[in-house]
Amino acid sequence: MGRWEPNAQGRLEEAALELYLEQGFDETTVAEIAARAGLTERTFFRHFADKREVLFRGRELAAALETAIAEAPPATAPLDAVAAALESLSEFFADRRSHARRRQSVISANPGLQERELIKLASLATSIADALRRRGVAEPTASLVAETGIAVFKVAFEHWLTDPTGRSLDQHIRQALAELRAAVQS
Amino acid sequence: MGRWEPNAQGRLEEAALELYLEQGFDETTVAEIAARAGLTERTFFRHFADKREVLFRGRELAAALETAIAEAPPATAPLDAVAAALESLSEFFADRRSHARRRQSVISANPGLQERELIKLASLATSIADALRRRGVAEPTASLVAETGIAVFKVAFEHWLTDPTGRSLDQHIRQALAELRAAVQS
Numbered sequence: 001m002g003r004w005e006p007n008a009q010g011r012l013e014e015a016a017l018e019l020y021l022e023q024g025f026d027e028t029t030v031a032e033i034a035a036r037a038g039l040t041e042r043t044f045f046r047h048f049a050d051k052r053e054v055l056f057r058g059r060e061l062a063a064a065l066e067t068a069i070a071e072a073p074p075a076t077a078p079l080d081a082v083a084a085a086l087e088s089l090s091e092f093f094a095d096r097r098s099h100a101r102r103r104q105s106v107i108s109a110n111p112g113l114q115e116r117e118l119i120k121l122a123s124l125a126t127s128i129a130d131a132l133r134r135r136g137v138a139e140p141t142a143s144l145v146a147e148t149g150i151a152v153f154k155v156a157f158e159h160w161l162t163d164p165t166g167r168s169l170d171q172h173i174r175q176a177l178a179e180l181r182a183a184v185q186s
Numbered sequence: 187m188g189r190w191e192p193n194a195q196g197r198l199e200e201a202a203l204e205l206y207l208e209q210g211f212d213e214t215t216v217a218e219i220a221a222r223a224g225l226t227e228r229t230f231f232r233h234f235a236d237k238r239e240v241l242f243r244g245r246e247l248a249a250a251l252e253t254a255i256a257e258a259p260p261a262t263a264p265l266d267a268v269a270a271a272l273e274s275l276s277e278f279f280a281d282r283r284s285h286a287r288r289r290q291s292v293i294s295a296n297p298g299l300q301e302r303e304l305i306k307l308a309s310l311a312t313s314i315a316d317a318l319r320r321r322g323v324a325e326p327t328a329s330l331v332a333e334t335g336i337a338v339f340k341v342a343f344e345h346w347l348t349d350p351t352g353r354s355l356d357q358h359i360r361q362a363l364a365e366l367r368a369a370v371q372s
Contacts, residue, residue, distance in 0.1 A: 077369070078369055079369050079370055115301055115304075115305055118301075118304045118305060118308050119301055119304060122304050140341045140342075140345060140361075140362055140365055141365050141368075141369050143340075143341045143344075144337060144338065144341050144362060144365055144366045144369060145366075145369050147334075147336075147337030147340065147341065148333075148334055148337055148366065148369075148370070150333075150337075151330060151333030151334055151336075151337055152330065154329075154333065155326045155329045155330050155333065156326075158329075159326060175326075176326055176330060179326055179327050179330055180330045180331075180334065180370065181370055181371070182327075183263070183264055183265050183327050183330060183331050183334075184265055184334070184366065184367055184370045184371070185367070185370070185371060
């Protein structure tokens, strides 16, 4: 294994994003990404399976959500546990809004990446449902609450990306959840 | 254009499903599907863009949902309009449970088809949100209700497929919606 490269993952993410925006996703090779980051292809493949995966942090997000749901107080209602878990991601995204916007414009330009994003979101829903079942939440509630949580996150994330007032992601999540509660109760 | 073939679409769907189950999706060609259905490849391509599309009726379902949402009485709450639209699909699926089960086992065996199914569901959510906005429902409510409706449909559909008591799809949709309301209100 090569020597330790400080923040290799972040440098590769940034280099990939720059190249995807400059010359297009399809036109960019892993060799170019590694070169732009001042790293080797071998280092790239220690961090990411392929050049699509540079755009996703699915496993990290899933692990964070699962931990947060597991740690919610026992009496917490399933949707509240999921909402709190999603809001806890806000800190991770706090200084990444510009990165997230540029990432979104790469994804919007490429149907294959849009598909990949849907798969990542579906897989997050599965992780959330699993975490809820481990708390004793029965089906179909576990799946319904998980899918609903992802729907809230998706809508909140889109609004956060384009919000001119710069409110934080957790504020957008709380607002989307309030809108959902109003829509479901009416 | 060739002559009119009675129920060509249904025959091609059935032939494709049989072949996918017998020999696998990847191993099956359009030529084999057409031959099994007693039709030509040209007829196949009049009905479906490729061999994946035989498994999906996305455009038909989207059109049915959009019409049902447009026709809901003006005072209907957004989620109720979406629920009624989803329940109206029950008739289409009523005599297709065996077909739907076999189709699901083909899809479960193939990651590419699972991705395609996620895309079709996301596209149905987009159609629902569009139909709601045409009724004057504002964002983010339109998107939230649309995504939630699809979450309810997904869970209800899975339960309907495996339900030993044979309750209809609309009953499963109503039950999933009731569970969701309970989870959101608690």
